[in-house]
Amino acid sequence: MNARELLIQAAYLAASVFFILGLRSLSNPDKARRGMQYAAVGMLLAILGTLVHENIVTYQWIAVGLILGTAIGIPLGLKVPMTAMPQQIAISHAFGAAAATLVGINEWVVRGFGAGIDRGTMVALGFETLFGALTVTGSLMAFGKLQEILPGKPITWPLQNATSGGFFLATIGMFAWLVVDPANPLAFWTMIGLALLIGVLLVLPIGGADMPVVVSLLNSYAGLAAAATGFAIGNNVLIIAGALNGASGLLLSVLMSKAMNRSFANVIFGAFGAETVAATSTSATGVSVRSVSPEDAAVQLAFASRVIIVPGYGLAVAQAQHVVQELAEQIEKRGGEVKYAIHPVAGRMPGHMNVLLAEANVPYEKLLDMEEINPQFEQCDVALVVGANDVVNPAARNDPASPIYGMPILNVDKARGVIVLKRSMNAGFAGIENALFYEPRTAMLFGDAKASLTRLVTEIKAL
Amino acid sequence: MTATTVIQLYVFVLAAFVGYQVISRVPSLLHTPLMSATNAISGISLVGSLVAAGSGSSRISNILGCIAVTCAMINVVGGFVITDRMLKMFRRGGKAGDPT
Numbered sequence: 005m006n007a008r009e010l011l012i013q014a015a016y017l018a019a020s021v022f023f024i025l026g027l028r029s030l031s032n033p034d035k036a037r038r039g040m041q042y043a044a045v046g047m048l049l050a051i052l053g054t055l056v057h058e059n060i061v062t063y064q065w066i067a068v069g070l071i072l073g074t075a076i077g078i079p080l081g082l083k084v085p086m087t088a089m090p091q092q093i094a095i096s097h098a099f100g101a102a103a104a105t106l107v108g109i110n111e112w113v114v115r116g117f118g119a120g121i122d123r124g125t126m127v128a129l130g131f132e133t134l135f136g137a138l139t140v141t142g143s144l145m146a147f148g149k150l151q152e153i154l155p156g157k158p159i160t161w162p163l164q165n166a167t168s169g170g171f172f173l174a175t176i177g178m179f180a181w182l183v184v185d186p187a188n189p190l191a192f193w194t195m196i197g198l199a200l201l202i203g204v205l206l207v208l209p210i211g212g213a214d215m216p217v218v219v220s221l222l223n224s225y226a227g228l229a230a231a232a233t234g235f236a237i238g239n240n241v242l243i244i245a246g247a248l249n250g251a252s253g254l255l256l257s258v259l260m261s262k263a264m265n266r267s268f269a270n271v272i273f274g275a276f277g278a279e280t281v282a283a284t285s286t287s288a289t290g291v292s293v294r295s296v297s298p299e300d301a302a303v304q305l306a307f308a309s310r311v312i313i314v315p316g317y318g319l320a321v322a323q324a325q326h327v328v329q330e331l332a333e334q335i336e337k338r339g340g341e342v343k344y345a346i347h348p349v350a351g352r353m354p355g356h357m358n359v360l361l362a363e364a365n366v367p368y369e370k371l372l373d374m375e376e377i378n379p380q381f382e383q384c385d386v387a388l389v390v391g392a393n394d395v396v397n398p399a400a401r402n403d404p405a406s407p408i409y410g411m412p413i414l415n416v417d418k419a420r421g422v423i424v425l426k427r428s429m430n431a432g433f434a435g436i437e438n439a440l441f442y443e444p445r446t447a448m449l450f451g452d453a454k455a456s457l458t459r460l461v462t463e464i465k466a467l
Numbered sequence: 468m469t470a471t472t473v474i475q476l477y478v479f480v481l482a483a484f485v486g487y488q489v490i491s492r493v494p495s496l497l498h499t500p501l502m503s504a505t506n507a508i509s510g511i512s513l514v515g516s517l518v519a520a521g522s523g524s525s526r527i528s529n530i531l532g533c534i535a536v537t538c539a540m541i542n543v544v545g546g547f548v549i550t551d552r553m554l555k556m557f558r559r560g561g562k563a564g565d566p567t
Contacts, residue, residue: 020482023508024485024486024489026504026508027486027489027490027493027501027504027505027508028489028492030493030497030500030501030504031489031492031493031494031497033494033496033497033554033557034559036497036500036554036557037551037554037555040500040504040547040550040551040554041551043504043507043508043547044507044547044551047507047508047510047511047513047543047547050511050513050514051513051514051517054513054514054517054518055517055521057517057518057521059518059521059522059523060517060518060521060522061521061522061523062521062522062523062529063521065520065521065529065530065532065533065536066517066520066521066532066533066536068533068536068537069516069520069532069533069534069535069536069537069540070536070540072537072540073536073537073538073539073540073541073543073544074540074544076537076541076545077540077541077542077543077544077545077548078544078545078548080541080545080548081544081545081546081547081548081549081552082548082552084549086553089499089503089549089553092545092549093502093503093506096503096506096541096542096545096546097506097509097542099510099538099539099541099542099545100506100509100510100512100538100539100542102534102535102538103510103512103513103515103516103535103536103538103539103542104512104515106516106519106531106532106534106535106538107512107515107516107519107531107532107535109531110519110527110528110531110532110535111519113525113527113528113531114519114522114524114525114527114528124469124472219502220502223502223505223506223509226506226509227505227509229512230509230511230512231479233512233515234475234479234515235472235475235479237515237518238471238475239514239515240475240478241511241514242511242512242514242515243475243478243479243482244478244479244482245508245509245511246479246509246511247478247479247480247482247483247486248482248483248485248486248489248490248505248508249486249505249506249508249509250483250486251482251483251484251486251487251490252486252490252501252502252505253502253505255487255490255491256490256498256501256502259495346495346496348495353498353499353502354495354498354499354501354502355495355496355497355498355499355500355501355502356499358495358496358497358498358499358557359499359500359553359556362553362556362557362558363556367558367559367560368496368557368558368559369559369560370560371496373494373495373496
């Protein structure tokens with residue numbers, strides 16, 4: 005190992021350590037920012053180390069790529085609104101995976117179109133291009149759905165799992181063929197084409213509410229593609245960073261599936277929400293809801309000593325995070341205590357609601373997760389539900405016939421009083437009727453969430 | 468299977484294990500920044516892209532590499548900038564003017 009090689013390896017080792025320290029810092033919100041800055045330094049070290057690589061003889065192409073990427077990346081990073089975070093991360097996965105795929109294709113082309121590649125390397129290259137390609141199209145589809153360019157409802161077709169399964173088997177077949185005969189261009193390009201198609205087929209049938217699982221899963225695939233690149237070109241920092249990322253994505257998707265009480269397979273193959281629309285509307289007939297005026301709701305909130313706010317994605321859609329914080333301040337001024345109950349799948353990606361509320365200056369110790377907050381509902385005077393629906397539906401606990409039965413929910417129905425802000429009596433994202441709205445202690449405040457909250461703030465101020 | 472591949476597998480498995488341990492300690496509060504952070508880190512494909520873009524072997528390599536560097540760099544820069552923006556927002560209460 006010469007001095008140059010030693011320098012490169014030292015840079016890579018330092019980068020790996022910084023990455024792990026950075027991720028570890030995320031267990032503490034006070035230290036997280038500094039830790040991630042270390043991780044960025046690690047990335048810089050990895051780049052600088054690579055630049056002295058002996059195989060690099062020309063720098064103009066590198067300079068063009070680095071400058072162009074930075075010029076696009078910085079404004080993208082600075083401008084994207086927090087509500088758009090899931091689609092931003094989805095598109096970012098697509099870029100990273102595209103890079104891995106292109107490196108894989110290049111490796112295959114440069115080594116005599118596969119002629120100079122041994123079978124072991126071909127396995128790594130195959131995984132790299134396979135995971136890379138399906139992450140590219142899968143992420144673009146997820147982006148399209150989250151950005152609402154594509155319909156958010158699951159798109160299904162007859163014999164769906166059979167056709168997707170067929171394409172999947174064909175891809176595996178091409179992969180196997182390629183390992184036996186690495187120089188076969190037909191197998192190589194067909195495999196990439198099929199992988200691109202599978203990315204589309206994988207995400208098409210998945211509904212908007214299941215997107216957190218998909219985005220986490222794509223996160224994992226992007227990591228695996230990077231790790232496979234590391235195997236293919238013999239680079240440990242790629243293997244380590246890819247493995248970290250793969251583990252993280254997988255862990256998050258399992259956590260998300262658990263929060264919806266559904267198996268992984270069910271999310272991917274179930275096309276949830278497609279045929280459940282008319283399932284349980286029985287509770288709706290014959291019972292009426294109690295609606296409340298903003299004035300009365302304001303009185304109820306102003307004199308409550310314990311209030312729990314239950315935000316859902318509807319809050320973010322209405323851009324009402326700041327008004328909610330204002331309302332909380334008004335209640336606190338009058339001596340009430342306000343906490344926020346965050347369901348693991350509230351929002352469009354894991355932890356999304358926390359970010360949206362943190363942006364509105366809600367101190368993070370008031371953001372409590374499900375396990376922490378659930379025992380506190382019984383002592384709570386008013387639970388204020390803003391734009392959340394399925395995650396507060398008691399049917400998940402009581403009604404075995406409900407499609408969401410068994411899903412862990414926030415125990416809002418245990419609170420002494422419930423106020424639900426809702427636009428109309430339409431069913432939620434998953435199209436399931438919510439018995440909570442018909443409870444005698446539940447009062448419905450109809451209207452746009454932001455307008456209703458603004459009204460509540462003015463009313464409380466006027467008291 | 469060569470000795471190098473075996474070592475690579477060790478590295479992969481151990482790193483995945485460390486990743487699992489480290490990440491299971493991240494509270495759900497920070498799951499979005501976590502995802503954006505790992506997303507930024509997965510832009511490490513940049514390292515492979517750089518070698519391709521700078522290689523003297525063929526013009527195809529330079530072009531594919533240049534596109535790959537651009538993509539990976541968008542991933543890395545955008546990812547770290549957004550993560551930092553998010554983490555900056557998480558703060559404790561009890562600032563001036565707070566009645567508690």
